[in-house]
Structure formats: C-alpha cells, structure tokens
Amino acid sequence: MASDILELTDVHAYYGDSHVLHGISFALKEGRLLGLLGRNGAGKTTCMSTIMGFLATREGAIRLNGEKISGNSPEAIARNGVCLVPQGRRIFRSLTVKENLQVAAQTPGGRTAWTLARVFDIFPRLKERQSQFAGSLSGGEQQMLAIGRALMGNPRVLLMDEPSEGLAPQIVADVGRTIAMLKAEGLSIVLVEQNIKMTLNLADDIVIINTGQVVFSGSAGDAAADQRLISQHLGVF
Numbered sequence: 001m002a003s004d005i006l007e008l009t010d011v012h013a014y015y016g017d018s019h020v021l022h023g024i025s026f027a028l029k030e031g032r033l034l035g036l037l038g039r040n041g042a043g044k045t046t047c048m049s050t051i052m053g054f055l056a057t058r059e060g061a062i063r064l065n066g067e068k069i070s071g072n073s074p075e076a077i078a079r080n081g082v083c084l085v086p087q088g089r090r091i092f093r094s095l096t097v098k099e100n101l102q103v104a105a106q107t108p109g110g111r112t113a114w115t116l117a118r119v120f121d122i123f124p125r126l127k128e129r130q131s132q133f134a135g136s137l138s139g140g141e142q143q144m145l146a147i148g149r150a151l152m153g154n155p156r157v158l159l160m161d162e163p164s165e166g167l168a169p170q171i172v173a174d175v176g177r178t179i180a181m182l183k184a185e186g187l188s189i190v191l192v193e194q195n196i197k198m199t200l201n202l203a204d205d206i207v208i209i210n211t212g213q214v215v216f217s218g219s220a221g222d223a224a225a226d227q228r229l230i231s232q233h234l235g236v237f
C-alpha cells in the first residue's frame, strides 16, 4: 500500500475573521490522483492556498512525507516540491514561454525528472513558441505553460486548481489527456475541478467539500456510483 505523501489533519483556515476551512482532513497517497470537488465557494482554492502556505493553518497540520510543512513559508514549501498550477494560470505574460519555464526551475532533493527539454517534449507547441511572449498564447497554450512551469519545480506533489476552467471542450480534452499522462508518470496529484465528469474519470480517490468541511472521502468509483451524493453536494452533471 502506497504511503501518504500529503496529509491534512483537522486544518482550519481564515480570511481575517472569516472562518473558511472547518477542520479539513484528507490524505494523498504517493502516485495517486485525488480529485477535490465542491460547489463554488466550498473552499477548494482556499485548501490549495493553505497547503502552499499563502494562508496560515490556524489549527491542525499539513504534512509532506510525514514532515510538518504547515507554518513554513510559501517559498520553503515550494522548495520542498509542492508545486501549484494556480487557478487562472497566472503565467508571466511579459516574459517569453522559455523564461516562464526557466524561472520556475528547481531540483528539490536533487530530483531532476523534469527539465526544459522534457517539458518541451510533452508540449511541442511550447517548444515552437518558446521565444514568444506568454501573453500572446491561446488560453489552452497558457494552461499548458502553467502546467509546464509547475513541472519545472520537479514536484513531489502537484496541485492543480481548475485547469479546465474557461477552455473550449476540445482543449479540455487535451488537458485531461495531459493529466492522465502525468498520473501515468507516477506523479502524486491533487486535482481541483468544477468538471466533475473529467475528475471522476481521472481520479483514484475523491474528496468532496461543502462549506469548508469534508462531506465525502472515498474511491472515485464509489463517488461516481452515488447519484444522491453528487446531486446533493455538486449539482447535476
């Protein structure tokens, strides 16, 4: 049985006085893909921000490979190999494609699985456009760049926050294939999505949150089979 690579235990987080995460617990096993689902405003992005250390864990703990990372700076957490594909992509529009990738390069623990050449291998469009300003790329290409940039951090854990958001169905399918390929590479992934169908297809495990609390934690197969659970917490799909 694979060990837990990322573990949240009773995590509470606030924006100022506003209590948003009310004791979130879940664990990502090494080499697996965990889909984190919930309606708009459920707290999914807040979970990602808290794991990355952008937001403080006021109570509870977050562990990477058994070591506590909550309380560390975002820089230290990223250096440890927790890499985020942020919601809205957040690429550096006025840098070139290649520069976007180069600035993110790091080798946590000496791991060098991902290099510029390998990222260009899996995203040939980025290779073709490496000297263009990132702001001139299409939405789908920008999403691939955001994923490539996270890979340049040689992640132990890859967090993906709504990578299909705002993309045409054809491009969403490309993003889905890319995520499946990364999973096949053995990456440990947390995928936050509004696209329930894609997530249920890709994920091994599913966690559903509602108003900052976990309301389901189990296999993707069990989640998909439970229509009542899906409609109650996610709406129809």
Ligand SMILES: Nc1ncnc2c1ncn2[C@@H]1O[C@H](COP(=O)(O)OP(=O)(O)OP(=O)(O)O)[C@@H](O)[C@H]1O
Pocket (backbone or CB within 6 Å): 015, 018, 020, 038, 039, 040, 041, 042, 043, 044, 045, 046, 047, 194
């Ligand atoms: N910067 C902020 N300051 C105050 N409240 C915030 C802030 N960001 C989010 N919230 C609130 O925290 C709650 C959780 O928001 P969050 O963005 O984590 O939800 P989400 O599940 O990611 O939703 P979406 O699918 O719309 O991105 C919401 O009630 C939201 O209004």
